[in-house]
Amino acid sequence: MTHLTNSFAALADPVRFAIVDRLLREGELSAGQIGAGFEISGPAVSQHLALLHQTGLVKRRRQAQRRIYSVHPAGLQAISDWINEARKFWEASLDRLEHALQQEKET
Amino acid sequence: MTHLTNSFAALADPVRFAIVDRLLREGELSAGQIGAGFEISGPAVSQHLALLHQTGLVKRRRQAQRRIYSVHPAGLQAISDWINEARKFWEASLDRLEHALQQEKET
DNA sequence: CCCTTATTTAAGTCAATACTTAAATAAGTT
């Protein structure tokens, strides 16, 4: 529960969202490569990466001096699971609405 | 893009997340009914609801003095769309990993 | 009209967070 809100908080920042989105498309990237895409300082990027890692949305490994980051699917899967369960409810309610409108037409 | 980060920011707060989750399960609820589930003040709840409405995650209508809130599916659909596109990427990378491990076994 | 009920808007406070620069750590190269 609270786990999920942390994931949402992580993705709520435009910089962090862009980082995750880019890692999804490009696979593995070093902290430096990631930072080159933004105008903010290196430390600022590092702090964003630390938060994403702590939240479980990205993995990292060392390669010499570099830190290589990539998406950690389990973190996104948790969001996917919630959305899928949520969809069950909202689709059910849309179905009820459709039925109600149909009833109206028929009278 | 930025639209999505606003949705994530809306769901990043535990109170707002709980509101949306409850609206999904219970359908329509008045501001008062929603607020009764939390220990915070009425105005605090009202502000959360205003933000959720502004972000497009909930709809509202008037019923006498009451404001009736419900989930606005389009808002959640946008998140669902992003997650589904994201999954394409992360599943593709998992497939690559699986193939690589398979290759290793075979040698 | 005044009163009650339901909710929002306004105004102010406190804590969280995103950023900065400077210093520290980690690893590789000469």
Added chain:
DNA sequence: AACTTATTTAAGTATTGACTTAAATAAGGG
């Protein structure tokens, strides 16, 4: 060992955000 490269940690500041109480708005009923 000294030097360069890559990144993080530390420390301080400024903005954002969640909350409070008090006042305003909206709608219905006596």
